Amino acid sequence: MSKISLVVGNGLSMSFGSQSGISSKFNSQQPLAWNVKCPSTGGLLIDSFPSLKKLWEKNLSIKHFDIFALALDKSYCNSIGLDSFKTTLEARHFLTIAFSEYSLLQSSKLNSDWNWFQWISLHKSRINGAFSLNYDLLLESIFDKLSMTYYSLQVNHSGRGIPLVKPHGSVDFEIADGTISYHAQYPLGGISVDLNDAPIKRLDGNNLLYPRKQPLCIIPNEANKYQDYQWVKPANKWFERVLKESEYCLFIGISYFPCDRDEIDRIVDSLSKDCEIIIANPSPPDDFLKKIKDRRYTVWDSLNGPVDENGNLYSLPNSL
Numbered sequence: 001m002s003k004i005s006l007v008v009g010n011g012l013s014m015s016f017g018s019q020s021g022i023s024s025k026f027n028s029q030q031p032l033a034w035n036v037k038c039p040s041t042g043g044l045l046i047d048s049f050p051s052l053k054k055l056w057e058k059n060l061s062i063k064h065f066d067i068f069a070l071a072l073d074k075s076y077c078n079s080i081g082l083d084s085f086k087t088t089l090e091a092r093h094f095l096t097i098a099f100s101e102y103s104l105l106q107s108s109k110l111n112s113d114w115n116w117f118q119w120i121s122l123h124k125s126r127i128n129g130a131f132s133l134n135y136d137l138l139l140e141s142i143f144d145k146l147s148m149t150y151y152s153l154q155v156n157h158s159g160r161g162i163p164l165v166k167p168h169g170s171v172d173f174e175i176a177d178g179t180i181s182y183h184a185q186y187p188l189g190g191i192s193v194d195l196n197d198a199p200i201k202r203l204d205g206n207n208l209l210y211p212r213k214q215p216l217c218i219i220p221n222e223a224n225k226y227q228d229y230q231w232v233k234p235a236n237k238w239f240e241r242v243l244k245e246s247e248y249c250l251f252i253g254i255s256y257f258p259c260d261r262d263e264i265d266r267i268v269d270s271l272s273k274d275c276e277i278i279i280a281n282p283s284p285p286d287d288f289l290k291k292i293k294d295r296r297y298t299v300w301d302s303l304n305g306p307v308d309e310n311g312n313l314y315s316l317p318n319s320l
Helices: 010-020 052-056 064-071 074-079 084-109 115-126 138-145 233-244 258-269 286-291
Strands: 004-008 127-132 164-165 173-176 200-202 248-252 274-278 298-300
Touching: 004 233, 010 115, 010 138, 052 064, 052 084, 064 074, 064 084, 074 084, 084 164, 084 233, 115 127, 127 233, 138 164, 138 200, 173 258, 233 258, 258 286
Parallel strands: 004 127, 004 248, 127 164, 248 274, 274 298
Antiparallel strands: 173 200
């Protein structure tokens, strides 16, 4: 049976947001504008992160992902009276809570009418691994609904199932119990906890909306600082072994930003020369097409997902 590996970016969430209608409330490209409550104060979440809010208010005309890039710019932050480390840490906490609420809404709206849900359902027995750059739990919600078992190296997981690699973090990741002991609340107090290479545990869906001891999310436009962590490096190696056995590799909604290219290129380079690459993206990045120009590849460019011009689901041929 031919195997299929998945590499997932924000395009998958954008597709579901459009199909379900939740993009009118949660535009995944404009998270700073989301109307999310702070779990500590009950007020607007952004108000609990004054450095991040100031950075946004100074740059209301630019894209939100570019604002996160400014948070990483020490010189720029200094020029407007901000500390880059603190602003970046606030961004991690903000994104973790905001995307937690977003994930809960996604799960409540998920249904079998969505083309990507139908496509994964059709091919689920052949999917041998997934690599997701998203913080949200949309892919996990699909897998759960289809009774697909997966595993991401959390200390409290059963250890069974296909690898689900989330090297940029996830809203259901938290550092394991006993690693760091303090009571986290928002706004952040005098304790700054970030970038500790510690074991992680998985949170259940009923326990996402609380202040994290250490948020686990690489912010947009940030190179992956977690790449050598104990829950990332072994998972990447595991996925690279899966890729060598894959006859198909789908890149779903991948933007190929410069900060992510090393990770994406490593995936491409791990594929066998016989593996067919599928690019599911209405606007495939030119630089990515250049990267794979000497390989077998197909582009699915419908705005409606994995369907042809007649609206029929694409089916990947199977081999025994």
